Amino acid sequence: VVPETLEPSLQLAAAVLAQ
Known part of the structure; x- marks a missing residue:
């Protein structure tokens, strides 16, 4: 479960990471 924060x-x- 991943918290919304x-x-x-x-x-x-x-x-x-995209940069």
């Missing part, structure tokens, strides 16, 4: 964090992490 971690969802935006994962998106930020994906953005950083």
Whole structure:
């Protein structure tokens, strides 16, 4: 189960990895 608070964090992490 992934908390809603971690969802935006994962998106930020994906953005950083994409750069």
